[in-house]
Amino acid sequence: MVGSLKQARIAFVEAPIGRLVNLLVILAVLYVIFILAMKVVGQGPSYFLQILTFGVANGAIYALVALGYTMVYGIIELINFAHGDLFTLGGFISVFLLPIFGLDASKAGTAGIILPLLAVFIVTMLICGAINVSIERVAYRPLRRAPRLAPLITAVGMSFVLEGVMFLWKGPFNVPYPNLLPTTGFVIGGATIGVKDIFVIVVAGILMVVLALFVSRSRLGKAMRATAQDQDATELMGIDINRTIAATFFIGAVLAGAGGTIFGLYYNTMVFDLGFSAGLFAFTAAVFGGIGNIQGAALGGLLIGLITALWDGYMESTWTQVIIFAILILVLVFRPTGLLGMRVPEK
Amino acid sequence: MGLLDVAGINVFYGRVQALRGVSLSINPGEIVALIGSNGAGKTTTLRTISGLNHATTGRVVFDGRDITAVPAHDVVRAGIGHAPEGRRLFPRMIVFDNLMMGTYARKDRAGIPADVARVYDLFPRLKERTKQLAGTLSGGEQQMLAIGRALMARPKLLMLDEPSLGLAPILCETIFRVLTEINAQGTPILLVEQNASKALDIAHRAYVLETGSIVQTGTGKELLSSPDVQRAYLGM
Ligand SMILES: Nc1ncnc2c1ncn2[C@@H]1O[C@H](COP(=O)(O)OP(=O)(O)OP(=O)(O)O)[C@@H](O)[C@H]1O
Numbered sequence: 001m002v003g004s005l006k007q008a009r010i011a012f013v014e015a016p017i018g019r020l021v022n023l024l025v026i027l028a029v030l031y032v033i034f035i036l037a038m039k040v041v042g043q044g045p046s047y048f049l050q051i052l053t054f055g056v057a058n059g060a061i062y063a064l065v066a067l068g069y070t071m072v073y074g075i076i077e078l079i080n081f082a083h084g085d086l087f088t089l090g091g092f093i094s095v096f097l098l099p100i101f102g103l104d105a106s107k108a109g110t111a112g113i114i115l116p117l118l119a120v121f122i123v124t125m126l127i128c129g130a131i132n133v134s135i136e137r138v139a140y141r142p143l144r145r146a147p148r149l150a151p152l153i154t155a156v157g158m159s160f161v162l163e164g165v166m167f168l169w170k171g172p173f174n175v176p177y178p179n180l181l182p183t184t185g186f187v188i189g190g191a192t193i194g195v196k197d198i199f200v201i202v203v204a205g206i207l208m209v210v211l212a213l214f215v216s217r218s219r220l221g222k223a224m225r226a227t228a229q230d231q232d233a234t235e236l237m238g239i240d241i242n243r244t245i246a247a248t249f250f251i252g253a254v255l256a257g258a259g260g261t262i263f264g265l266y267y268n269t270m271v272f273d274l275g276f277s278a279g280l281f282a283f284t285a286a287v288f289g290g291i292g293n294i295q296g297a298a299l300g301g302l303l304i305g306l307i308t309a310l311w312d313g314y315m316e317s318t319w320t321q322v323i324i325f326a327i328l329i330l331v332l333v334f335r336p337t338g339l340l341g342m343r344v345p346e347k
Numbered sequence: 348m349g350l351l352d353v354a355g356i357n358v359f360y361g362r363v364q365a366l367r368g369v370s371l372s373i374n375p376g377e378i379v380a381l382i383g384s385n386g387a388g389k390t391t392t393l394r395t396i397s398g399l400n401h402a403t404t405g406r407v408v409f410d411g412r413d414i415t416a417v418p419a420h421d422v423v424r425a426g427i428g429h430a431p432e433g434r435r436l437f438p439r440m441i442v443f444d445n446l447m448m449g450t451y452a453r454k455d456r457a458g459i460p461a462d463v464a465r466v467y468d469l470f471p472r473l474k475e476r477t478k479q480l481a482g483t484l485s486g487g488e489q490q491m492l493a494i495g496r497a498l499m500a501r502p503k504l505l506m507l508d509e510p511s512l513g514l515a516p517i518l519c520e521t522i523f524r525v526l527t528e529i530n531a532q533g534t535p536i537l538l539v540e541q542n543a544s545k546a547l548d549i550a551h552r553a554y555v556l557e558t559g560s561i562v563q564t565g566t567g568k569e570l571l572s573s574p575d576v577q578r579a580y581l582g583m
């Protein structure tokens with residue numbers, strides 16, 4: 001996908017009309033940034049700080065989901081459209097687990113929730129991982145050597161299946177998620193930074209750092225990088241690529257499951273098709289940062305979170321989705337390798 | 348019983364039959380060449396031994412163990428190193444990391460530094476380029492790295508698929524010299540080559556493959572002087 005786009009892009013950008021379009025796009029982006037900046041200045045710093053906090057918290061959730069897209073794409077070049085639904089499923093599974101671990105709104109904000117909540121996180125993450133590994137085994141692995149479009153369409157189908165299951169399970173309406181975290185916060189510069197915000201940022205941050213270290217240091221991480229570059233050669237090194245790919249799906253789903261749980265705890269509501277829009281946002285984040293690049297996904301998530309929050313906070317929130325998809329298109333056309341995407345010799 | 352015994356393997360790609368009852372064997376210490384024209388099935392033979400492809404009938408026995416149905420990642424552990432057609436390096440890893448990938452399945456981690464030194468000794472060029480991305484190496488350097496990477500697993504049998512392809516004559520010489528050196532240090536080699544005269548020159552024994560069947564076998568010298576081989580593969 002990126003390859004053929006690159007051809008189109010080169011032909012496009014180098015034509016004289018392409019230069020004019022380039023200029024217009026740059027002017028339009030600058031204009032939008034200017035308008036936004038005027039509004040930011042107009043509204044004063046404490047509101048800005050509030051929006052930033054919200055943006056970083058949101059961005060942390062997008063980043064967690066974006067990581068799964070980017071890891072799976074990085075290893076088998078599949079855009080796993082069902083990934084956003086695993087995020088939702090994580091939220092649904094955890095809301096089901098909460099009472100089993102004795103958690104309900106009456107315990108909100110007490111220190112007693114810490115251990116059971118940790119257990120809910122771990123069990124949810126493991127279940128999501130197991131489900132994603134099964135999906136890969138049943139739906140994607142048989143198509144490993146099929147034309148690219150086949151697994152892609154299957155992924156879209158898998159997304160419908162998951163949303164269908166969640167629809168049957170919880171119905172079409174918003175599912176309330178108990179408010180367990182303290183609703184207190186700190187006032188800094190006129191803005192309130194909630195314990196919830198800090199919770200989201202810290203938990204997502206820890207997960208991402210652990211992942212980055214794991215992938216850069218572990219044997220599995222090495223196997224993942226090798227598989228991404230040449231599957232046959234990787235087998236010849238003594239690495240089971242099926243296991244490596246399954247592990248990648250597992251890790252991606254573990255992060256999505258954590259993301260869904262964090263989302264529930266933060267927003268206190270879920271809905272069966274949340275993964276559709278959240279997934280598209282996270283996917284945009286992954287492309288923005290450079291699909292296949294782990295740091296890129298984290299950065300892209302953060303930026304998409306911030307842009308969403310800024311737009312919601314200062315402009316018409318009905319237009320936010322349009323802006324996000326405009327970014328997706330601009331990145332794909334003008335810089336398909338994303339912000340941190342690598343430019344590499346492919347001999 | 349040799350170190351490797353391939354007995355009557357039939358291999359298909361879909362409905363196309365690539366190998367028809369191929370049998371060959373390799374004894375300890377030998378260099379065995381497998382020659383044949385394009386599409387004869389040389390690469391398929393190596394891939395089937397490696398477990399990247401599988402035979403529908405026939406058997407592959409290595410070191411006393413039936414590996415016919417064993418997946419590639421376990422065949423390496425059994426002791427077969429394979430430098431595949433087209434080199435197949437990890438282009439976004441540096442030279443040193445490519446060598447380290449070769450050690451992935453090894454149990455004796457302690458012996459690794461000595462083997463790195465050995466590979467750098469065989470190919471001083473690689474030592475100079477140890478931090479360079481494999482994808483940016485020249486063709487000859489890539490071939491050296493592909494051989495070096497296969498050696499890093501300390502294989503009991505080394506299989507090479509056209510190591511001299513696309514190399515300048517002088518580099519060809521180097522590669523063939525190093526192959527005899529590796530063999531002299533105790534590693535048997537199964538060598539697939541288009542450069543038949545060079546391959547037969549260093550090989551103890553050789554097989555000729557034509558459209559999926561072995562049509563001739565003998566010592567390297569015998570085949571070099573065989574009229575059929577001379578006409579078909581040596582351009583005489
Ligand atoms: N992946 C594949 N799918 C279908 N047919 C294949 C495939 N790989 C090889 N073949 C066919 O199998 C036959 C043997 O191919 P193979 O690559 O083993 O030949 P080779 O002797 O290595 O040739 P070369 O010297 O050109 O490398 C050829 O007819 C080829 O077209």
Ligand SMILES: [Mg+2]
Pocket residue numbers: 389390391432508
């Ligand atoms: Mg070949």
